[in-house]
Each structure stands twice: as C-alpha cells, then as structure tokens.
Amino acid sequence: MGSIDSTNVAPSTPSIAEFKPLDAEEFRKEAHRMVDFIADYYKNVENYPVLSQVEPGYLRERLPENAPYLPESLDMIINDIQKDIMPGMTNWMSPNFYAFFPATVSSAAFLGEMLSTALNSVGFTWISSPAATELEMIVMDWFAQMLKLPKSFMFSGTGGGVIQNTTSESILCTIIAARERALDKLGQDNIGKLVCYGSDQTHTMFPKTCRLAGIFPSNIRLVPTTAETDFSIAPEVLRKMVEADVAAGLTPLFLCATLGTTSTTATDPVNALAEIANEFDIWIHVDAAYAGSACICPEFRHYLDGIERVDSLSISPHKWFLAYLDCTCLWVKKPQLLLRALTTNPEYLKNKQSELDKVVDFKNWQIATGRKFRALKLWFILRSYGVANLQSHIRSDVAMAKMFEGFVRSDPRFEVVVPRAFSLVCFRLKPFPGSDVEALNKKLLDKLNSTGRVYMTHTIVGGIYMLRLAVGSSLTEERHVRAVWELIKELANDSLKEA
Ligand SMILES: *Cc1c(COP(=O)(O)O)cnc(C)c1O
Numbered sequence: 001m002g003s004i005d006s007t008n009v010a011p012s013t014p015s016i017a018e019f020k021p022l023d024a025e026e027f028r029k030e031a032h033r034m035v036d037f038i039a040d041y042y043k044n045v046e047n048y049p050v051l052s053q054v055e056p057g058y059l060r061e062r063l064p065e066n067a068p069y070l071p072e073s074l075d076m077i078i079n080d081i082q083k084d085i086m087p088g089m090t091n092w093m094s095p096n097f098y099a100f101f102p103a104t105v106s107s108a109a110f111l112g113e114m115l116s117t118a119l120n121s122v123g124f125t126w127i128s129s130p131a132a133t134e135l136e137m138i139v140m141d142w143f144a145q146m147l148k149l150p151k152s153f154m155f156s157g158t159g160g161g162v163i164q165n166t167t168s169e170s171i172l173c174t175i176i177a178a179r180e181r182a183l184d185k186l187g188q189d190n191i192g193k194l195v196c197y198g199s200d201q202t203h204t205m206f207p208k209t210c211r212l213a214g215i216f217p218s219n220i221r222l223v224p225t226t227a228e229t230d231f232s233i234a235p236e237v238l239r240k241m242v243e244a245d246v247a248a249g250l251t252p253l254f255l256c257a258t259l260g261t262t263s264t265t266a267t268d269p270v271n272a273l274a275e276i277a278n279e280f281d282i283w284i285h286v287d288a289a290y291a292g293s294a295c296i297c298p299e300f301r302h303y304l305d306g307i308e309r310v311d312s313l314s315i316s317p318h319k320w321f322l323a324y325l326d327c328t329c330l331w332v333k334k335p336q337l338l339l340r341a342l343t344t345n346p347e348y349l350k351n352k353q354s355e356l357d358k359v360v361d362f363k364n365w366q367i368a369t370g371r372k373f374r375a376l377k378l379w380f381i382l383r384s385y386g387v388a389n390l391q392s393h394i395r396s397d398v399a400m401a402k403m404f405e406g407f408v409r410s411d412p413r414f415e416v417v418v419p420r421a422f423s424l425v426c427f428r429l430k431p432f433p434g435s436d437v438e439a440l441n442k443k444l445l446d447k448l449n450s451t452g453r454v455y456m457t458h459t460i461v462g463g464i465y466m467l468r469l470a471v472g473s474s475l476t477e478e479r480h481v482r483a484v485w486e487l488i489k490e491l492a493n494d495s496l497k498e499a
Contacts, residue, residue: 030074037078042093045475049452050094054087090455095475096484099457101262101290101424102472104393106322108384112377113324122370126359127351129373133360136163136375139382144331146296146387147315150308153331155360161331162365163374167289168205169367170314170330171256173338175213178254178283178311180341186251194253195219195245199233199268201261201461203287210254219250227462230419231266233257239276246280255284257310259303260291263459263468264418264426267291271306278309286313289328291422293320294398297391300422320423320472322381322393327374330365339364397423400481401471407485413492417464423471428464429492438465440499447491454484 020026062084092103123132140161141154151157164170175196182194196210200222210220223238225231242252255277257268270286277284286292286307292315294300307313312332317323332338343364353359363369385393401423408414408427417426429444431437441458445467448454458467471481 033074033078037081042475045091045094046096048086048089048091048094050091050096050455051099051449051452052088052090053450053452059084059088093473093475094455095473095477095480096454097473097476098469098471098484099455101319101470102476103318103325104320104322104472104474105324106381106385106474108380109323109377112380115380116373116376119373119376121373123373124363124369124371125349125351125354125361127353128349132373132375133362135373135379136362137161137360139163139375139378140329140331142382143315143329143378146390147292147304148295148301149304149313149331152308152333153313159331159333160335160360161329162362163378164314164328164330164366165326166205166328167203167287167314167316168209170312170328171206171285171287172209172212173330173342173366174283174285174312174332175209175215175254177332177334177337177341179213179215181283181337182251182253190251192216192219193249193251195221195250196254196256197221197223197238197241197252197282198256199223199225199231199258199261201225201231201263201266202256202258203262203289206256206287215253221245225266227418231261231264231461233268233273235269235272235276238273242276242280242282252280252282255282257284257286259286259288259295260422262290263461265291265421265424266418267303267421269306270304270310274306274309277311283311284309286310288313289316290319293317294394294422296387297394300394317378317381320394320397321390322385322474323377327377329378335365342366344369397472397476400476400478401425401469403478404469404471404481404485411489413496417466418461425469425471426459426461426466427469428466429495435499440495441465441467443498444488444492444495447495448488451487451491453487 091097093105121129121132123129126133137155137160140163141156144154144161153159153161164173179191179194183190186193191214194215196215196219198206202222207220207222211217221241223233223241225233238255245252255273257270257273259267259270274284276282288295291303292313295304311334312330314328314330315321316328318325318327354361362371381390401420405416405420405425408416408425413429414427415430417428428441429437442465445456445458448456456467456469458465460466469484
C-alpha cells in the first residue's frame with residue numbers, strides 16, 4: 001500500500017499550493033474511467049456471487065490502519081476496489097437478486113443522478129436553486145397525473161408533493177403534521193392521548209417512526225391480520241380498536257395503510273379504511289413504497305381507489321420505478337399542515353421571494369434543511385422512457401413473477417403460500433407426514449444462497465415460514481427466472497433426500 005506514516009514525512013513533500021480537488025480536465029479523464037468501470041460491472045455482474053460470501057470483519061484485515069498521508073492514484077484505488085471491496089458486495093444489481101424488494105435502476109436515472117451530484121445544489125429555499133424547486137413541483141405533478149391522483153394532491157390543484165430520502169422520513173413528517181394539528185385542539189400536554197394505527201404487517205419503520213414523533217409506545221396499535229383477508233387490515237377490526245380507544249378517552253391520530261406489505265405484498269383496503277379514518281378525524285397515510293409504482297398501469301390502479309379520501313401517500317421510485325437510492329415521493333393534501341409543523345425561518349436564509357410567500361421552500365416540507373436536486377433523476381426517467389415504457393417495465397416484472405408462480409403451482413412438492421398480487425411470489429416446500437417443514441425450507445434457502453447463484457430471503461406470516469422470490473432487478477430476464485426455478489428444483493431434491 002502507498003500509505004506512509006505522517007511522522008516520517010517532511011512537510012514540504014506534497015505541494016499544498018498545487019492541490020486542486022476539482023479540475024475539469026482531470027475530472028473528465030477520471031470520470032470516463034469510472035464510467036467504464038461501472039459499465040463493465042453491469043456487463044459482468046453475473047460473474048460475482050449474488051450474496052457476498054465474506055466473513056464479518058473481513059475488510060479490517062485487508063486495509064491499512066491509517067488513511068494515506070500522500071495521495072494515491074485512481075489506478076491504485078480501482079485496483080483495491082476490485083481486490084477488496086467487490087468480494088464484500090452483495091450484488092443488488094445482479095439479475096439473480098430476488099431478495100427483499102429489488103432496487104430497480106436505469107441508465108436514465110443514473111444520468112440524472114450524475115447531473116444532480118455534479119450541480120451539487122442544496123435547494124432548501126426556492127432562491128437557493130429555483131430550478132431544483134420548480135422541477136420537483138412539476139415532476140411530482142406529472143407522477144401524480146400518471147397515478148390518476150386527484151387534483152387535491154397536486155400543486156396545480158390544492159395539494160403538492162415532495163421528494164424525500166425514505167418512507168420513514170416521509171411518514172415521520174406526516175405524523176408530526178397530524179400531531180401538531182391534534183395538539184392544537186387538545187393542548188400540548190396531551191400527547192399521551194394520541195394513538196397511531198398500522199397492522200402487524202406494516203413495515204417495522206412505522207412503530208419506530210411513531211416513537212420518534214413522541215407517540216407513547218403503549219399507544220401504538222398494530223391491528224392483527226389473518227390469512228382470511230390475505231393479511232390485510234379488516235376494517236371492522238380496526239373500527240373496534242378505534243372505538244375502544246375513544247371510549248377510553250384516547251384520541252385516534254394516525255393510520256398507516258399499506259399498499260404492498262413488505263412480507264407478502266398484502267394490500268390494505270384504502271377506501272374502507274379511509275371511511276373509518278374520515279369518520280374519526282384520523283390522518284390516513286398510504287404507504288405504497290414498492291407497489292405504488294404499479295398503479296401507473298390501469299389494471300393496478302384500483303388499489304388506489306378511495307385515495308381522494310386519504311391525507312397523504314408515499315411511493316419509493318428507488319424500489320420499482322427505475323430510480324437509484326434515495327427517492328421517496330410524498331404527496332399531501334394539506335401542505336399547510338406540514339408547513340405549520342416543519343417551517344423554520346432563520347435570519348441567514350431570509351430572502352425576498354420567501355418573505356412574499358410566493359414560492360415553495362422545500363426545507364419546510366422535510367426534516368433536514370439541505371437537500372439534493374433529486375427531481376432530476378425522476379425527470380430523466382419520465383422523459384427518457386415515457387409512460388408507455390414504464391408501464392411495460394412493470395408488466396414485464398409481473399409477467400416473470402407470474403411465470404414463476406406457474407412453475408411453483410405445477411410442482412406437487414411446492415405450494416404458493418399467499419396469493420401473488422405484483423411481482424413477489426411467496427412459496428414453500430409443502431409439509432408432508434413426519435417432516436419439519438420449517439427446517440426443510442430453511443435448509444433449502446441456505447443451500448440456494450450459498451451457491452452464490454441466487455439471493456432470496458424469507459418471511460414468516462401467519463406462523464408459516466416461506467421463501468420470497470421478488471422479481472424486479474433491472475437486469476433480470478425470463479431466462480434468469482427459468483434458471484432459478486431449475487436450481488430450486490435441484491436443491492429441493494437434495495433437501496428432500498436428506499430429510
Ligand atoms: C421498503 C419499505 C419501507 C422502507 O422504508 P424506508 O424508510 O424507505 O427504508 C417502508 N414501507 C414499505 C411498505 C416498504 O416496502
């Protein structure tokens with residue numbers, strides 16, 4: 001390694017005066033090399049194990065203890081990336097990545113991301129980067145129109161949207177907005193009365209976010225779900241809980257409905273839940289992190305039926321809409337409630353346009369002050385592909401999942417455990433007399449992942465351990481899905497023989 005202990009080096013060695021962290025020509029040369037590296041990676045990603053096979057702590061053994069005192073060349077750095085970093089990568093970009101929800105990306109998003117990084121605008125107020133703010137408003141309206149959201153969620157109507165980093169932050173902002181509205185009426189010292197509702201299938205960030213918003217842990221309700229409703233919230237069960245809380249003198253505050261739960265893509269009935277929420281003056285948010293993107297296709301839009309009665313909606317284009325991390329779109333019907341809770345106005349950010357109240361200052365729509373120009377990547381995606389290609393992207397993933405579902409159904413040793421709604425298939429080896437079905441399926445999953453040829457994860461819902469195959473990695477083609485089924489069958493034979 002090129003690192004030299006700083007104490008042994010005469011201070012005159014590196015010429016500080018000549019050091020330029022950004023030089024346009026140097027940048028051009030090195031960035032071209034990096035693009036080549038990335039394109040080669042995408043081309044050859046199938047040669048890497050999907051799931052990294054390193055042991056914890058592997059990297060500390062390989063890298064020096066101190067940062068180098070003298071500069072090192074890009075050659076040396078790339079060399080170490082190949083040698084030391086790549087073996088420790090779980091390759092989310094692999095076409096054989098079927099774990100969690102895959103992270104779909106695209107050339108267009110990369111170009112947008114590149115430009116947004118390059119421009120490096122920190123658009124907290126309108127004046128700090130007018131294009132960043134105005135493009136974000138336009139893109140959020142475009143996306144809303146593609147989803148056929150009502151005007152009440154659009155800037156061209158009475159609402160609006162903002163691009164955040166994650167679902168957690170989006171929901172935290174909305175809970176805080178709802179909390180402030182409620183405490184206005186109840187008095188600030190009544191926070192202990194506020195109750196939040198999700199289901200036992202709601203993403204784990206929800207109870208965490210409620211606690212971050214100051215909701216008492218004893219007032220966070222996770223509505224139990226069952227196989228009878230395919231693990232979605234049964235409205236009458238929610239209603240009973242809400243009524244019991246009201247009877248106990250508590251104030252129902254917030255309901256998180258999920259469109260496409262993380263375990264099994266269960267879909268809560270938005271319309272029926274909104275009816276209850278409206279009746280009890282509960283803020284209802286729809287978390288559609290993954291599945292929301294599918295609603296740009298008419299055949300999936302019905303999942304958003306009732307959305308006009310909802311207070312807020314979030315979708316993460318970094319999950320299924322070809323965007324690189326981070327990108328979560330949050331629409332709200334009453335931006336003034338967000339603003340009331342989150343507005344800051346320090347002297348050093350004051351400016352004429354903000355004071356005239358003529359502009360959107362997105363710092364007041366989020367937790368942080370600073371923010372990236374994230375609208376660029378969505379704009380690149382929408383323009384480069386058009387609604388037509390984006391719809392076929394969704395349909396092609398769904399078709400591959402459907403094909404896989406067919407394979408599973410055609411093999412009597414396997415079963416599909418919950419109905420497939422989008423591009424996730426939840427399945428398992430069926431129990432048979434004398435078998436430990438959970439151990440059998442765990443063993444199958446371990447075998448699969450240790451081949452490095454595929455990465456899948458599991459979940460347990462309704463007491464059933466199941467394997468999840470989530471189709472959606474941008475490089476996945478039908479042949480990959482066929483190959484993974486062959487691999488599953490082969491390793492299932494081994495597992496069954498050993499059982
Ligand atoms: C992935 C996922 C999340 C993740 O939340 P982040 O805060 O963005 O990490 C939330 N909700 C659902 C339904 C998800 O699938």
